[in-house]
Amino acid sequence: MTLQRTADPDALGFDAERLARIDRHFARYVDGGLLAGWQIAVTRAGEVVHASTYGKRVVEGDRPVQDDTLWRIYSMTKPVTSVAALALWEEGRFELTDELARYLPEFADMRVFDKGTALQPYTVPAIEPIRIWHLLTHTAGLTYGFLYTSAVDAMYRAAGFEWSAPEGLDLAGITARFATLPLLFQPGTAWGYSVATDVLGRLIEVVSGRRLDEFIAERVLRPLAMTDTRWWVGEAEAFRLAALYTPDPTTGRVCRLDQLGEVALTKPTAHFGGGGLISTAADYHRFTQMLLRGGELDGARILGSRTVRLMTRNHLPGGRDLDELSPGGCAETSLAGIGFGLGVAVVDDTDPIRTHTSRGEYYWGGAASTAFWVDPAEQLTALLFTQLLPSSTHPLRPQLRQLVYSALVD
Numbered sequence: 001m002t003l004q005r006t007a008d009p010d011a012l013g014f015d016a017e018r019l020a021r022i023d024r025h026f027a028r029y030v031d032g033g034l035l036a037g038w039q040i041a042v043t044r045a046g047e048v049v050h051a052s053t054y055g056k057r058v059v060e061g062d063r064p065v066q067d068d069t070l071w072r073i074y075s076m077t078k079p080v081t082s083v084a085a086l087a088l089w090e091e092g093r094f095e096l097t098d099e100l101a102r103y104l105p106e107f108a109d110m111r112v113f114d115k116g117t118a119l120q121p122y123t124v125p126a127i128e129p130i131r132i133w134h135l136l137t138h139t140a141g142l143t144y145g146f147l148y149t150s151a152v153d154a155m156y157r158a159a160g161f162e163w164s165a166p167e168g169l170d171l172a173g174i175t176a177r178f179a180t181l182p183l184l185f186q187p188g189t190a191w192g193y194s195v196a197t198d199v200l201g202r203l204i205e206v207v208s209g210r211r212l213d214e215f216i217a218e219r220v221l222r223p224l225a226m227t228d229t230r231w232w233v234g235e236a237e238a239f240r241l242a243a244l245y246t247p248d249p250t251t252g253r254v255c256r257l258d259q260l261g262e263v264a265l266t267k268p269t270a271h272f273g274g275g276g277l278i279s280t281a282a283d284y285h286r287f288t289q290m291l292l293r294g295g296e297l298d299g300a301r302i303l304g305s306r307t308v309r310l311m312t313r314n315h316l317p318g319g320r321d322l323d324e325l326s327p328g329g330c331a332e333t334s335l336a337g338i339g340f341g342l343g344v345a346v347v348d349d350t351d352p353i354r355t356h357t358s359r360g361e362y363y364w365g366g367a368a369s370t371a372f373w374v375d376p377a378e379q380l381t382a383l384l385f386t387q388l389l390p391s392s393t394h395p396l397r398p399q400l401r402q403l404v405y406s407a408l409v410d
Contacts, residue, residue, distance in 0.1 A: 003282040015407050021407070039281045041381075041383045058242065068240050070241045070278050071370060071387060072242075072261070073368075074275045074276075077275045079364055084216050085203065086303055086311060089307075090303065094207060098132050137315045137340050143194045143195070144193060147193065150327065161195070174270055195274060202273070227283070228282070229283045235265075257389060284385075288383065292374050292379065311343060313341055321339055343364075355401060357401070358377035369386050382401075
């Protein structure tokens with residue numbers, strides 16, 4: 001499946017010459033050795049008005065980025081898993097307010113870090129149980145080992161959870177380990193980027209009776225004809241996979257990160273709801289179009305339109321934003337005015353953001369600098385794919401936003 005321009009930009013309110021600035025701007029990153037290559041797509045009203053590629057999927061060889069390039073999307077897996085969970089919710093299989101321990105008993109009687117160190121923590125009982133909506137909104141009190149912002153993060157790393165998990169564990173075993181670690185905060189009182197969507201993936205397994213990868217394939221990927229999206233890349237298609245890079249600490253130029261990148265070439269023992277999918281721009285484009293169209297694409301209805309609206313509005317306590325509720329460590333951009341829905345960040349107040357956006361826009365990104373956003377007010381979507389970790393290395397996402405909206409002239 002390819003992703004090509006399908007409409008005249010001028011007919012859909014874009015200035016084609018201004019759209020061309022996108023390619024010139026991001027080409028400089030590649031020409032300067034700061035990125036290996038990239039793929040970008042912009043759509044309006046369901047039509048592709050800009051689609052481009054530049055650079056190489058592997059710098060060290062003659063392998064340019066093409067439409068069939070496979071990208072590690074890391075946390076852009078989260079919205080996919082969240083949609084799968086909401087598909088079960090629509091069937092009445094659980095309530096968003098249900099206690100998680102009803103389905104995963106190991107999460108009963110959780111304790112919360114209060115003070116001390118990772119080696120000598122002092123914990124207190126959780127006042128409120130973890131509920132399913134806490135998982136979808138990252139307000140459960142769970143965390144990530146790679147954040148390096150708290151003693152609880154250090155406890156995750158000590159337990160073997162930083163960028164991976166201890167060998168031999170399936171998702172059931174992994175989530176059981178998470179339940180033995182203290183929470184970072186009382187459930188429902190703050191926002192913390194975390195393994196919550198991995199736990200949500202395990203909930204899907206328990207409720208559906210299916211392995212997470214099977215359920216997501218059955219309820220999301222196959223109906224949307226996302227035929228190139230998978231959890232690992234076999235030998236026959238390894239040439240399509242873009243290499244993973246990180247910046248050289250001295251020069252900033254890209255350096256191969258094969259120790260982490262080659263994980264994508266091995267069949268996983270556990271499928272993580274919060275990360276792990278590998279996809280193409282064309283496939284993820286179909287996922288964003290389904291959301292923009294209110295849960296349906298090409299006759300395949302994944303969610304009801306009201307469920308998409310529920311998913312994409314702010315669910316943070318008191319209607320507050322991430323700037324107020326987040327301990328930090330999750331994004332390279334300002335969180336003022338940004339709420340969080342059921343699996344996606346949501347623009348709740350445009351004034352503090354100081355750039356082009358619309359109230360009700362929702363988005364997320366991945367650790368290797370991939371990103372997407374959906375703007376229902378403008379009927380616009382945008383996609384960015386590259387493979388540079390961490391995503392905070394360059395301001396790629398805000399720059400793409402500036403360039404896209406500056407080209408909108410209707």
